[in-house]
Amino acid sequence: MKMVKLTADLINGAAQYTNPCRERELDLSEYKIPIIENLGATLDQFDTINFTNNEIRKIDNFPLLPRLRSLIFNNNRIVRIADALEENLPNLTTLILTNNNIQDLADLEQLSGLQTLEMISLLHNAVVSKPNYRLFVIHKFSNLKVLDFKKVKQKEKDMADQLFKTKKGKDQLKEIEKKAKTFVVGGNLPESKMKSNAAGLTPEQVKNIKSSISKATTLEEIERLNTMLRTGQIPGGPVKENHQNGNGAVKNGEQIEEMDED
Numbered sequence: 001m002k003m004v005k006l007t008a009d010l011i012n013g014a015a016q017y018t019n020p021c022r023e024r025e026l027d028l029s030e031y032k033i034p035i036i037e038n039l040g041a042t043l044d045q046f047d048t049i050n051f052t053n054n055e056i057r058k059i060d061n062f063p064l065l066p067r068l069r070s071l072i073f074n075n076n077r078i079v080r081i082a083d084a085l086e087e088n089l090p091n092l093t094t095l096i097l098t099n100n101n102i103q104d105l106a107d108l109e110q111l112s113g114l115q116t117l118e119m120i121s122l123l124h125n126a127v128v129s130k131p132n133y134r135l136f137v138i139h140k141f142s143n144l145k146v147l148d149f150k151k152v153k154q155k156e157k158d159m160a161d162q163l164f165k166t167k168k169g170k171d172q173l174k175e176i177e178k179k180a181k182t183f184v185v186g187g188n189l190p191e192s193k194m195k196s197n198a199a200g201l202t203p204e205q206v207k208n209i210k211s212s213i214s215k216a217t218t219l220e221e222i223e224r225l226n227t228m229l230r231t232g233q234i235p236g237g238p239v240k241e242n243h244q245n246g247n248g249a250v251k252n253g254e255q256i257e258e259m260d261e262d
Contacts, residue, residue: 004031008041018047023047023069029054036061042117044068048094051076057101062088070094077101086113093117099124105136112140119146132172135160183231 004010006028015027026042029052036056040063042049048070060082068089075235078100085092093116102108102125112119120127120137128148130136137147140162144152163169 002032003034004112006031006033006037008038011038019048020062022049023051029072039063048072058082059085062063064088066090072096074098079103079107079109081107083110084113085111086115089114089118094119096121097125097179098122099197099255101125104179105130105133105176106179108137108140109177115141115143117141118143120144121148125146132163132169135163136172136176137149140165157191183202 001243008029011026011028012237017027019025024046025048027050029050031054033051033054033056036051036059039049039061042065044065044067045064047067049068050072052072052074053150054073054076056076058069059073059078060080062085063173065088069091071089071092071094074096078097079102079105080104085099092114095111095114095117098121100122102122107127108122109142120141122137134147135156138144138152144239146152164173185237
């Protein structure tokens with residue numbers, strides 16, 4: 001299926017309904033949309049917008065939508081999140097990012113202004129394997145009630161508070177903040193991950209591709225260059241398309257689990 005531009009006509013023609021939570025929802029799933037745009041056409045008439053199964057790489061470009069409460073981005077290619085989303089999404093409470101490409105805790109720093117968030121899912125993103133991931137997210141969002149479909153317990157809040165008061169915790173926070181400020185597109189992948197993805201490429205070729213990624217001005221160019229790194233293909237050779245959205249994707253209505261108290 002070819003990628004589709006998110007136009008006002010597409011938005012007006014997409015499915016609109018009242019979901020089981022009695023919220024007004026706009027269904028923009030399954031269109032292979034690459035870029036978020038033209039959402040002013042919604043006229044702020046929706047509580048939820050569902051972007052499941054698209055090709056979105058960056059969460060950005062939202063107009064002022066004070067009514068919007070929930071965003072669903074299951075099965076996209078998200079690697080970046082824009083700064084200051086809270087300015088245009090002042091009442092967002094739910095953000096579902098299951099099965100995307102968020103790599104590091106530093107990539108979540110841009111979300112920290114969204115202190116209205118009560119529910120976040122980052123399942124099937126590499127970031128969940130980072131040290132102190134869950135405690136870090138709980139520490140960052142004081143109103144968080146559910147993380148990765150597991151209820152946030154007071155015990156976890158206390159543990160997060162204690163951890164990030166220690167020298168080790170403070171040092172981790174400083175390192176995360178420093179990394180977030182020096183972010184370069186395609187340049188913050190763990191080194192071991194980059195090496196495995198670039199099998200067959202020389203270090204010089206990897207360096208050149210990463211340099212090209214940092215200078216790229218379109219999503220298409222970034223995707224083409226990232227494909228080279230993932231597949232180990234030499235620049236100038238044929239590029240194999242990869243439209244896999246990932247197996248074992250979590251559905252929108254995944255059951256929220258209780259965490260053990262001990």
